Amino acid sequence: MNLVTTFSVLLLILDIVLGDCNSTMTTSLIKSQLSPLQKTIDMLDNGSKCRCRSINQVVFLAEIGSGRTYQKGSIWIYDKVVTNVGNAYSPSTGKFTAPTNGVYQFNWYTLSAPNTMSHPELFVNGKLKARQSANNSGSTKQWITAGSSVALPLKKGDVVYIMDSRFTSQPFSQWTTFGGVLLN
Template sequence: MSLLFHINPVSGDCTNTTLKLFDDQIQAIQKSVRTIVTDEFCNQKNAPVGFHAYMGSTKTIAKGVVWVYDKVVTNTHNAYSATTGKFTTPEQGLYTFSYTTLSDPGQWSHAALYVNGKIRSWQVVNNTGGKSQWLTCSNTAILLLQKGDVVHVADHVTAATIRGLYSDFSGAKIN
């Protein structure tokens, strides 16, 4: 970001007219700076595409049902829905997605990352350990997506019990 401006020098006596012109120039500069900052940093349309959400509570979810990460931390462009658990790409590009699952003792999960209903990445937590053993599994995928593609996580093998607060889903456009 750069800002170039010029203030005309004043010579002679400072009159109310001269001070008014100087004040007008300062106000114009402030307006320009405010516009640049708002356009570049505050408008969501110019913000990078990205989201991060986690499950607020422990859930048992049936096979094939979309996992809803209901606690949203970041969600530029409102592309992730905490109601449906789906992310819809607002722009074509290269995206990275990460999903982490914590399973309770004796529980299984077979998370899969779906794009338009097709599996593009998967993970498995086979937690047959002792009564106080929790297992975490994570995966990351980098995918070239088109505008409007829909991405979500679901178990592709069986019902899954997913530990809240420790299971999350994130995505961001790389370029």
């Protein structure tokens, strides 16, 4: 017995107990009010009738697994993946490929080795979109950190990566990270 029928029977019994002479009209009125509710329940029970827009979750965070030197113009490879929901980041290439249109927030942090310059820049499809600078030309014992963040509208298939187009860089392992999230 479905919800509408059960409710209607209960109202019919209540009408009989209370002596309402017009139980047929009352039951008909209640059924007409509950019909849309029953259709909604049926749609939820039969997932095939209700096609809700799925939300594509995209979030990643990767770090450089060990200290290394990147030549000027080389894409930085963040090979130690912490999270990669949606699998849009490739730890073998260092590239993020947008799986859907939307606004994405990217963050990258760099720990630059002593006596080195690191200017990691964020590129989308080969075009510079944002910069960061960790000028560490001072002490041989000094480590410099820098961080940047940018929100960008991307189209499905856009490719995002980090590289230093001006200097050879020596970012230091797990303190050098690249991450992003689909905002909408």
